[in-house]
Amino acid sequence: MTDPVIDVTVWRERLADLDAAEVTTAVVVQCDQAWLRPELTAFRNEVDQTLMAAQLRHGDRLTITRIILHSLPLTPDAAHRPAAVDQAFDEWQHRLSASSVLLCPNSPSAPRIHRLILRGDEARAPLPDMVELLKNGDWTDARRAGLALRSVNTNGATTPLTGYDTNLDGPFGDADPSIYM
């Protein structure tokens, strides 16, 4: 499968390398709105599951830093965006925080997911999408990885996805269906 924005083959190769002993750090940026297209849902699921599974397998040995958008751009063009895209974005964030909260027993080994904040006039993220690995002390692309890590370290550029507000219990009506009366 190839996509004009996301080179699926390269992504798969890099993600497969996460299990290699010499890989200690990974930086993954998924800020393009193409990730929310229905035809990329399967691959987005695959990336999310691969990253979380790798984190669960390797624990503290592997540090994964992920960057996604904090919210979708609100430029005048956004009015024409289908509601399904916003829905998919909200669901994606919910699933990412829920999987971290459920499956990572201690927070230091959980994937660090940062949400990039766009300015009001920005139509797209200033960062390119990437999956960069630190192998034996060398980045697969040091410039791109540096760009991403600088964003994370810049005060106010990103905000972490903490999952503190994830409702694990489900809606209140499950326990008391009579409230729907």
Next chain:
Amino acid sequence: MQTWRQISLCLCAVALSFLALNHPRSHSDIVDATQFSIAFFATLLTGEAVIFALAFSAASSWPSLRAIDSHIAFREWVLIGWFAALFTGCGLLGDNAVSATYGALLFLLANIFGIFSFVRLFGLASIGGRNRLLRRTLAGALARERAGSGSPLDKAHDIENDPTVHSYLSAISQAATDNDPTAIRHLVGQLVEAEVPAEAADEAIAVHLDVLHRLLRATLASEADPVQVTACAHALIDSVIRHCRRLPNPAPPLGTLSRYLAWLANTALLMSVRGVASNRAARELIALTTDARLKILRCVDPDPKSAANRDELGTILTSPLQVLLWSGDFSEFHGAHQASALYGVYEILTGAKFMGNYWDGASILTQLRQALYSGEDAISTPEADAARHVFGPVAEFDHFWTLVSVTALATLRDARLPHPPELVRPEFTADHRLLGAYLRTFATHRYVTTAVGARDALLRLVSHADLPSSPAAEIRNARADHAYRVPAPLVEPHQRPAAMILAIACRVAPLTSGDDDTELRAFLTALSDSALEAAARLAARILPGAAEQEETAPVEAIVIGLKVLQLVGGHIREGT
């Protein structure tokens, strides 16, 4: 009918004008004739007023006077009288014989038409006649609504805004609030007997469900007579099923009704236990829901255990997607007969009958999985091919049924609440074995056996968004075309993380008392503390025995709670 009547009236008026032009009468002839005509006109008018005053009540004239007027042609009749008086008066004053003659002739026409109107009004003086008119009016409004309906999301809103439907629903609410059983019976009769065209069946179902909820809510909250209301509710449910048979995709309304009934039973129990609703009302409603769900099940099951009529032989659902949509809805809110429902699901999806017994340890979902995905041994009937096409790979099959079990688990009844004996019905009891049997239908679907496998399954469950071609996404699309106004909104499984943990945990939990629970414990201890606490909270609510351990030992609470699975199965038979 009304248009033809008006056209013929106009033609008569034109013909009379030619007659008046060619044969004008003398002044005295016209005065004499008009005196008789007016006397008769006044008699008819008085007669109609008396019948109106004696025969009509607020409940029987809900669509407004306009509908009755168009039925008895009152306006046309009075209009001709007015023209007649005008022409006669002007003709006599202006000494115009043609005008006065025309007026006198119009008076005769008005009297002939008045008799027609009087006879029509007499037809409405009886309750049967009025109900016939109101049925026709309601059917017309629903058909009109169908013709002008916009997007499906606005449909429920639009139907209620239709003046006729709005008046009807107001009349229903008023009758329910006044606890007037006769009015309720007549109003429900008008709806269920309305001859709605097949293309407006969906709109008719939406109104049926709305009326059903208004009546049942009034029974629980405003103490409307439960016996009368349940009789009407049975009529409404039968009518919904009849309309469903005319729809190309009956699964969304049938699923909505099944789900609503399960919700209603739980709500009636809760409100009764809290003293908000009378136990008599709760008892009648719970009996209604279990009976009605069994009726729905008989319509769906291609080979039901029993059939009340010929319609119940064969299935109402014709495609795999329809049966998947319905079975998801049917297993929500601890719905009665949910385990038996899987027999029909198996048969529709494979074309073969399931011969096991879930009380005896048989697993319908496991056998369904084998029937569809066991390679060379898989069933190759057209039904099985269609089911495989809908599910896709076996992983999607497992994922789909796990999602169904998430919703089923999250909406189970609170096991800590008392279940008064008067509210016990078949398949609606606090019996732990029944809960165990329901849970086992999902727990025996064991596509994972180890703690690591369970953790991977949970990861997939939490992070896997539905693919556009997946059954869950297709079901969502099918539901989007319908908007029924019922309580208890649909909640996506990913909004229920604690139930996701239990859905996976039950699949590695021991099924007999001698089985090892190491994998279950290993799976649970690998979870985060907050996740475990949330799962224990859910277990304490829905699983018997878990509440005691919830605060101190969440793993223990879940392990003890899931022992409910061991209360049924083949090992119980061996023991006895």
